[in-house]
Amino acid sequence: MPELPDLTVYLESLQSRIANRRLLRVVPLNPFFLRTAVPPLASAEGRKVQGLRRLGKRIVIELEGELYLVVHLMIAGRLRWYDNRDDKPPKKIALALLEFESGSLAVTEAGTKRRASLHLVQGKAALEAMDPGGIEIFASTLEKFREVLVSENHTLKRALTDPHLFAGVGNAYSDEILHRAKLSPIAMTKSLSEAEVERLYAATREVLREWVERLRAQAGAGFPEKVTAFREEMAVHGRYGKPCPVCGAPVQRIVYAENETNYCARCQTGGRILADRALSRLLKKSWPRSIDELG
Numbered sequence: 001m002p003e004l005p006d007l008t009v010y011l012e013s014l015q016s017r018i019a020n021r022r023l024l025r026v027v028p029l030n031p032f033f034l035r036t037a038v039p040p041l042a043s044a045e046g047r048k049v050q051g052l053r054r055l056g057k058r059i060v061i062e063l064e065g066e067l068y069l070v071v072h073l074m075i076a077g078r079l080r081w082y083d084n085r086d087d088k089p090p091k092k093i094a095l096a097l098l099e100f101e102s103g104s105l106a107v108t109e110a111g112t113k114r115r116a117s118l119h120l121v122q123g124k125a126a127l128e129a130m131d132p133g134g135i136e137i138f139a140s141t142l143e144k145f146r147e148v149l150v151s152e153n154h155t156l157k158r159a160l161t162d163p164h165l166f167a168g169v170g171n172a173y174s175d176e177i178l179h180r181a182k183l184s185p186i187a188m189t190k191s192l193s194e195a196e197v198e199r200l201y202a203a204t205r206e207v208l209r210e211w212v213e214r215l216r217a218q219a220g221a222g223f224p225e226k227v228t229a230f231r232e233e234m235a236v237h238g239r240y241g242k243p244c245p246v247c248g249a250p251v252q253r254i255v256y257a258e259n260e261t262n263y264c265a266r267c268q269t270g271g272r273i274l275a276d277r278a279l280s281r282l283l284k285k286s287w288p289r290s291i292d293e294l295g
Contacts, residue, residue, distance in 0.1 A: 003168055003169060003172060005212045005215050009216050014079075018100045021101045023061075023069075030094070033116060039122050050062045054167075067120065070130060071116070075115060077107060078108050082104045082106065083102075089108050134165050137208060138208075155187065156178055156192075172230075175236050177203050177204050236262040236264055
C-alpha cells in the first residue's frame, strides 16, 4: 500500500503536471472503482485543478467549484502518467483514466481484488468527513504524539498503522520505524517509558523524512514508476531471513492475514522470537524461543 513517502512523491509529481490544468474527461474503466453517484462524475469535467493534497492515505484533487476527486489506492493501486493522451494503460489492471490538458493519469490495480476507490464529493464538509482523523507526524509535537499514542492500549504495530491515530503510516514503514526505535512491534503503547516514546517519535519522523527524500531522488523529474512496499534499502520490512543491517541477525516475521510484521529479535525484542500465530502453534515445543536457538 502506498504510504506517506510514496504519496508525497506522487503528489509532487502531479503538482507539476496537472496543477492549474483542466480536467477534460474522466473515463471509468472498472464499474467497482467509482464509489459515489452524486454529484455525477461528468460534473468534474472541464474544471481546472486548484490544488492537490493528501488526506491520510488518500490523494485529493481539488477542482473548481469545491469539487474533490478522492483516490484511495489501498494495497495494490498505483498511478501512471502519460504525456500523450492517446497512450492507454494495460486493460487488465486499468481502473480509470483522468484526461487533463497536459496528459493522462491512469489508476491501475494489480491482482483480482478491487479495493482501490474513487469518490467525487462536493464541498469541504464532505471532504472532511472522509478524513480518518489521524494526526500528521510532521505537524505534531512530541506531546501530541504521546497523547495520541497512549489514548488506547494497543500494540505499537497496530497503533502506528491505525489511520484514526496516525496519518499515512502503514505496514511497511511501521516496521522500519520500530526497527529504528529499537522497540518490539507487540509492546503495548501504555507500557512505554517516556524515553521510549521520545525515541519512537524521533524514529517516526526520521524514517518518513529519509524515505521521502530517497523516493524523491529516485523519481527525479520523472513520474514515480516503481512504487512498492518492498525495497532493497529497507532494514527489515520484506527482508525475512536476511541479515539485520545493524547487528547481522536474521530478520524475523509474524504472518497474519494478508500482512506480515518484520523485526530484528536482537535489536527489538531482547533476542526473543515472537510467536507466529500459525507456525508457532504447529511447531509447539519445537518453536525457537530466542535468536540464539536459531544458530
